[in-house]
Amino acid sequence: MRTSAGLSRTVLAPVLLGLVALALWQLLVVVFEIKPFIVPGPLAIGSEFGANFATVLQGAVVTGGNALVGLVIGGIAGILFAILAALVRVLDELSAAVVAALAVVPIVALAPVLYTMFGAGAETARQLVAAIAVFIPVYINTLRGLRQVRPVHRDLMHVYAASAWQTTRTVTVPGALPFIFTGLRIASSLAVISALIAEYFGGPVGGLGKSITSAASSSNYNLAWAYVLGAILVGLVFYCVTLAIEKFATRHYQPAT
Structure with a gap:
């Protein structure tokens, strides 16, 4: 019974809320005759999404691949640092000052510089933009978690004459897992957003960001929103996979209390 109640709260409730929101959105578009260049209705977006699914999927693979590379690089770097x-x-x-500076670097200024450094025909700039965006929340949350170790645990490891690295590996890092995964969940969405935005400022033609720009510039607003829907789905996949990994890790490894 408890499992069913938890499933209802975590899955069914958000799905129902989303369906209600979409129905209300469609109703407002129809009743007020809102033009597509302002915002098209969900039915029009869904129809365009289905008609151009192969193109949307191709762009999602490019954007998702860049976001994944950035998430892995930025996540590992953030945890290690x-x-x-x-x-x-x-x-x-x-x-501290370097991390604070990285946190406020605008992507709109960073992406063109990286394209100049690594070439406009490579995906490297987009991956680095995503990695930098990921690094900040992972680093900050991990460092906060590493500082939450109880003094009694440190004292126990000191009694056993454990080295600083042994204490970190067996006590500090396991205790910081909830904080690490919090940073990764935040970063998973930021990776997709950063890779998407970086596509607006140059680089190869592939990717959802470029597709959104091309569709909007040709006044095909339904198609542009279909690409936006593709980007949303990519972000949801990243978030859900990260959450599933967190659930698995916390279920199979419980640090000592």
Whole structure:
């Protein structure tokens, strides 16, 4: 019974809310005769999405691939640098300003610079933009989690004459898992958004961002929104997969309390 109730809250309730929102959206478009260049109705978007599914899927693969590379690189870098910062206090203090600067770097300014550095025909710039966007929340959340270790656990490891690395590997990192996955869940959506935005400012033709721009510039607003729907689905897949990995990890590994 508890499992059924939990399934209803986590799956059925959001689905029902989404269906109600879509029905209300379609009703407003029909009643007020809202023009497609303002916002098309869900039925028109869905129809265009189905008619151009292969094209949308092709763009989703490009954008999703760049976001995945950025998520992996930025996630690993964020976790490793957070561990080093937790072990070496001086490194933490020195890197604080750099992390703060990275957090406020606008993608609209960074993407063209990276395209110039790595070439407009490569996907490298988009992947690096996604990696930088991912690095910030993963680093901050991981570092916060690494600082939450209870003093009694540190004292116990000290009694056993454990090294700093042994303490980090067996106590600190496992205890920080909830914080690490919180950062990864936030970063999973940011990776898709960053890769999508980076496509607006140059680079190869493929990707949902380029497709949205092309469709909107030709006044095909239904198709543009179909590509937007594709981007939303890519973001949801990233978030759900990250959440599933978190559930699996926390279910099969419970740090000692």
